[in-house]
Amino acid sequence: MLEVKNVDAGYGSTVILQDISLHVEPGEVVTIVGANGAGKTTLLRTISGLVKPRTGAITFEGKDITKLEAHDTVDRGITLIPEGRQLFPDMTVRDNLLMGAYCRHARDYQDDTLHEVLELFPRLRERLDQHASSLSGGEQQMVAIARGMMARPKILMFDEPSLGLAPIIVSQVFEVIAQVAATGTTVLIVEQNVFHTLKAADRGYVLENGRMVLTDDADALLQNDHVRQAYLGI
Amino acid sequence: MTETTSMTQASGGGLSAQKLGLIAVAVLLAGLIAVPVAVGDEFVYHIFITICIFAALSTAWNIVGGYAGQLSLGHAIFYGIGGYAGVILVNFGISPWFGMFAGAAVAVVAAIVVSWPCFRLHGPFFALATIAFLEVFRVLALHFRDLTGGATGLMIQLNIGWEWMVFRERFPALLIAFGMLLVCLAVAWAIRSHRLGFYLVATRERESAAKAAGVGTVKVRLMAVSVSAALSAMVGTFHAMYLTFIEPESMFSLQFSIQIAMFALIGGIGTVWGPLLGAVLLVPITEFARGALGSEAIGLHGFVYGVVLMLVVLFLPNGIMGVVHRFTSSSEKTEGEQAAPVAAAPRSAVPHEPGREVMRVEGLQKHFGGLHVTNDVGFTLREGEILGVIGPNGAGKTTVFNMLSGFLKPDQGRVSVLSPSGEWQEPATPADFATLGVGRTFQIVQPFAAMTVEENIMVGAFHRHPHVGDAREAARETAHRMGLGPYLNAEAASLTIGGLKRLEVARVMAMEPRILLLDEVMAGINQTDVRRAVDLMLSIRDTGVSIIAIEHVMQAVMSLSDRVIVINSGQIIAQGDPQKVVRDPQVIEAYLGKEFTHA
Amino acid sequence: MDTFLQIVANGLMLGGLFAIVAVGLTLIFGIVKVINFAHGEFLMVGMYLTFLLSTGLDVHPYLTAAAVAPALFVLGALTQRLLIQPLMSARDEHVQIFATVGLSTALMNLALLVFGADIANTPAHGVRSQVMLGEVRILTGQLWVFGAAILLVIALQLFMKKTRTGRAIRATAQNRAAARLMGINDKFIYVLTFGLGAACVGLGSSLIAPLYPTSPTIGTYFVLIAFVCVVLGGLGSIPGAFFGALVIGLVDALSGFYIGSDLREAVVFTIFLLILILKPSGLFGTRMTQSHVSP
Secondary structure, three states: OEEEEEEEEEEOOEEEEEEEEEEEOOOOEEEEEOOOOOOHHHHHHHHHOOOOOOEEEEEEOOEEOOOOOHHHHHHHOEEEEOOOOOOOOOOEHHHHHHHHOOOHHHHOOHHHHHHHHHHHOHHHHHHOOOEHHHOOHHHHHHHHHHHHHHOOOOEEEEEOOOOOOOHHHHHHHHHHHHHHHHOOOEEEEEEOOHHHHHHHOOEEEEEEOOEEEEEEEHHHHHHOHHHHHHOOOO | OOOOOOOOOOOOHHHHHHHHHHHHHHHHHHHHHHHHHHHOOHHHHHHHHHHHHHHHHHHHHHHHHHHOOOOOOOOHHHHHHHHHHHHHHHHOOOOHHHHHHHHHHHHHHHHHHHHHHHOOEOHHHHHHHHHHHHHHHHHHHHHOHHHHOHHHOEEOOOOOEHHHOEOOOOHHHHHHHHHHHHHHHHHHHHHHOOHHHHHHHHHHHOHHHHHHOOOOHHHHHHHHHHHHHHHHHHHHHHHHHHHOEEOHHHHOOHHHHHHHHHHHHHHHOOOOOHHHHHHHHHHHHHHHHHHHHHHHHOOHHHHHHHHHHHHHHHHOOOHHHHHHHHHHHHHHOOOOOOOOOOOOOOOOOOOOOOOOEEEEEEEEEEEEOOEEEEEEEEEEEEOOOEEEEEOOOOOOHHHHHHHHOOOOOOOEEEEEEEOOOOOEEOOOOHHHHHHOOEEEOOOOOOOOOOOEHHHHHHHHHOOOOOOHHHHHHHHHHHHHHOOOHHHOOOEHHHOOHHHHHHHHHHHHHOOOOOEEEEEOOOOOOOHHHHHHHHHHHHHHHHOOOEEEEEOOOHHHHHHHOOEEEEEEOOEEEEEEOHHHHOOOHHHHHHHHOHHHHHO | OHHHHHHHHHHHHHHHHHHHHHHHHHHHHHHHOOOOOOHHHHHHHHHHHHHHHHHHHOOOHHHHHHHHHHHHHHHHHHHHHHHHHHHOOOOOOHHHHHHHHHHHHHHHHHHHHHHOOOOEOOOOOOOOOEEEEOOEEEEHHHHHHHHHHHHHHHHHHHHHHHOHHHHHHHHHHHOHHHHHHOOOOHHHHHHHHHHHHHHHHHHHHHHHOOOOOEOOOHHHHHHHHHHHHHHHHOOOOHHHHHHHHHHHHHHHHHHHHHOOHHHHHHHHHHHHHHHHHHOOOOOOOOHHHOOOEOO
């Protein structure tokens, strides 16, 4: 479904990603784990078109999307829920969600999708007319996920969904991700919370210093000595 | 905004390029005198006097607008003050040679009053504020008719001779204008090649990093603005004598202010010779056009200026000097792919013992809006101790760092530091902390992008070594120690992320701190480098420096730290021996998730 | 008392005039985050267009707005596309400042070249006839400007709050990267917004031309005052700019009478500096509008 082949990317003269390859199949939950600064966020930004690869190719459903702008990849069905939520702070929750359905293929179903999404996030229904900036961190993360779903994506990418959240909220976020996956949406998660993500995923990749060093089934990675030592601290 | 060749002692091929540059400047300057003398035409004299005046004003502007990055569009304030001071005093029978110093003094006062409150305004708003001040000055000059003659303007009494700066021939006027240009260039060059220049550029590029390096950012900007205003006023006095008539509309003109800035931008903003080049190239074109087409072409020169300005920002953002620099530096690319290894000193096998307390942190509290980001954080740091700080992303570690270095004021609680003389002090500002020997790095690297690696480190080294030569020596030593030796002359912006992390540490190491705050310096560097960095930190620690390090690389934290603090949701949830702390169930839960405790 | 009321009325009418210039400026600043130093010259260009069209075709200047506003939209959109957009990612702020300063200088001097320094008076029927509100006399032309300013503010507010495109514009301003992830073409939004801001001043120029003589330098005066209104009202806030303009209109009129007409500008700019330095969020602004000062 999504295939990244030998991609190099970075900002300005700084190279972040080197020779990255990965693939995601329909209906899978795939995770990319790695330390801070390993290049995980850059990888997701590259897939979504916010960063342009220097070399290599990205294809989605068999079509080349390497050179597409971010707003075009959304139209193809790739949605990124960015690190740190990135809501529109001075807009209401409702307007935030409606912005999620801005892309062409989601526009016409906007009201139906909103209804479905609110079924999944009943707490947001009470918050619809509040400004996004007035919500707690956990609620904001829920809005970010809900906003991502409003685009009716084929693949939903999460960048550090646990960032800055209390442990109990982190568990809730992962429950929601499991629910999203259960609806048949393909999921790609990037996380520093290695344990949680590997538990939730089918397969995983390990990214270190901008290179893919390891890939395996999630359960196998959990047992892998290198992973246990470097990321789980044991 | 790049100028590196003129301040770096380039070696080998670079030296001849620098010599060539100086010869070119000398030829250009000689031409400013020789051409009008050779041609002997009144109008040509006038053009060259105008070039000298604009080049001098633009060079003076560049000290503030270029080096310090404060885009003043009100510089005619100082020029006008100089002009009025000169003319008013001449009409009292006082020579403009005195008048220009009086004007300069008034201009310095005006400059401080105008710019001090405006320093916290960013780019375009600083520019807007200076425009507003200019308008106020113009209106006041129109209003106080008794002093300024109001809208009708002021005519000088025509006393001819050197003491009055007024001549029948053009040649002496050209000499004075040229002399003023030389003075402005000399001052600009001197600033750029001494500590003040480095500090100004550092402040422009990254104010917070400059503060952390102990730069008094407000002080150096005020110095720049004062020097620039004084020079502009002196040129203004002479220009008023040359014009023999002044009025508020021409002395306090926005268009005039814009032109001054424009020459610097076109020639190369922030470079020593750029303003001169800009004026030399543009003034003749427009003056000739004006001379040839006369009153039909009213507006032509302004139109040309405006179009050239747009073209330059679009296609030559570093001005003509940028092009020159590109040609001279293209031959000097010697960078390798990989940085040289960090040269860690061999460590003594003597087990080390932390000494006396050097920093005390008590009851820190901080709120951002409704968020309680720091809740009752307190600990002590001993001499020669490495304290690791860990915790999940967003736990508030960097906020604590900001309070330990003066970048944030805690709502409650205090930070005290033991001074070298043995008293406890409570520093408040980043400069206070730097003075007491507290150095910090930033999690998001903050290089001075337009400076070379060596110059970046020199900004830190100036803290202990005020002279350029000594600072350069110390910076090179630090660079070699940090494995940045091969990159001394590379622009900081060209480094890889690993290189930038090292540069961040090198800059703070060059300050020779007693307490070192390191914010995730190992994130994003490879395994071998992590090991080297650990060795380096241990060797720094062994020289008696105390280190507080925020780290995510667990392997490094475990092998480095004498003690570990775990922060979660703004609170310290555990502290003590690293091995014990990571076994603490509360820590595991906070850091790795609840289920992990059962896994 | 009658004099005072008359001055207040004059001030409010002047405020309406400032508002119609300031609204476009604050729109561009609030969304594109660029200070358009050439905004005054946009006004000047609009006024010359109004003059040429109304005298050339012998129509009422107000009617020319139908052509002038779209023309200015194109000028604004081109400015964004050709001049600002290539510089949006520039590391140094000075290039954006100098880009619009350069445009301002070029346009002003182009007008000098084409039209000379003489003023052009746009004739218009009925604009200078007086309406009596009680004891207070107001020009009909001023009333039109005032009414148009109110309508413009309301229309823009509705557009920004109620339409999909308006929401996309606000979203882009609040978080550009996130907006792109929603499928919003940020570059198009910026071009559109710059065009809209210029069209607002284009509309204003057709209304102002019959009241003020057109000259190449007319823009400088208005744009500096418009900056004051924008900062006073909180940067980027459209209603803020409107109320800021009313306040500045009143200050201008009152200080002109009670302090001295030659010192009006000094008073206005002193207020501007005080607000900029002491209360950077403006009189009606929120924390979101303080991005231009260091904490």
